Amino acid sequence: MLEKIILHKHKEVALLKKEISIESLKQKPFFNRKTISFKNAIRNGSGIIAEFKRKSPSKGIINDSVDVIEITQGYASAGASALSVLTDTEFFGGQISDLEIARSYNEIPILRKDFMIDEFQIYRAKASGADLILLIAAVLSPKKCLELAQKAKELNLEILLEIHAEEELEQVKEIAHLVDAVGVNNRNLKTFTVDIEESMRLFDKIQKIKQGSKNDFVVISESGLSEVETVLKLKEKGFQGFLMGEHFMKHQNPAKACKEFIEKL
Numbered sequence: 001m002l003e004k005i006i007l008h009k010h011k012e013v014a015l016l017k018k019e020i021s022i023e024s025l026k027q028k029p030f031f032n033r034k035t036i037s038f039k040n041a042i043r044n045g046s047g048i049i050a051e052f053k054r055k056s057p058s059k060g061i062i063n064d065s066v067d068v069i070e071i072t073q074g075y076a077s078a079g080a081s082a083l084s085v086l087t088d089t090e091f092f093g094g095q096i097s098d099l100e101i102a103r104s105y106n107e108i109p110i111l112r113k114d115f116m117i118d119e120f121q122i123y124r125a126k127a128s129g130a131d132l133i134l135l136i137a138a139v140l141s142p143k144k145c146l147e148l149a150q151k152a153k154e155l156n157l158e159i160l161l162e163i164h165a166e167e168e169l170e171q172v173k174e175i176a177h178l179v180d181a182v183g184v185n186n187r188n189l190k191t192f193t194v195d196i197e198e199s200m201r202l203f204d205k206i207q208k209i210k211q212g213s214k215n216d217f218v219v220i221s222e223s224g225l226s227e228v229e230t231v232l233k234l235k236e237k238g239f240q241g242f243l244m245g246e247h248f249m250k251h252q253n254p255a256k257a258c259k260e261f262i263e264k265l
């Protein structure tokens, strides 16, 4: 699935680069805004990163009759530390305008959740109001990952580096000095099964890298989270952030679901 997404992403980005110049992105009002620190927000709040997600390859349509303003404002009022907004259209039904709208109506950090493969997307993330971008180790060579991380830093964006498996820890080592968050994605992208134990297995190894790098990034668990007890177990292990999409979005009132979840933490 990841291969299929990335193949499509290369075509999408090539087309966009023909239509939109980096110079024009630099002229957008959000491009020069002061970003809000995701890392600080995670450390000082509930740790919940609430995701705006209409559909996904694993679940199909989750909720496609949703209003981005109502839901993201609802998440923020519910006590989410940060928002994650999916901007991929083909596989997740998102739009870059979802991010721009969410930015216009919220004052908490926002992750542009997309498959970043080219610096153009980082300029676009900044121009559309993101505070943080996602780098997925499984789809980037170490060289590309470093290049994109450096570009993000140059634009004052924070970085969430996502891993799925132990083999990707090497990549964490390579750019540990640059990242603001390391996330373990519990979803196996071949089988789509989610296993929270993946987070548990990798936590101590990530901590070791963190100590070695002397960079105090936050550690996040992503995907398949739906039980308060699971989040409490992950918190006890040492995880600081929890990325949750489907559990809130499948609810008739995602903001209410988010509020009730955070109240129980």
Ligand SMILES: O=C(O)c1ccccc1NCC(=O)[C@H](O)[C@H](O)COP(=O)(O)O
Binding pocket: 001, 002, 051, 053, 056, 057, 058, 059, 185, 187, 189, 222, 223, 224, 225, 243, 244, 245, 246, 247
């Ligand atoms: O969600 C998917 O099906 C998916 C498939 C292929 C690549 C990425 C995918 N999800 C992206 C995410 O990381 C999740 O949206 C995020 O962690 C929230 O997960 P969940 O709470 O399970 O909706």
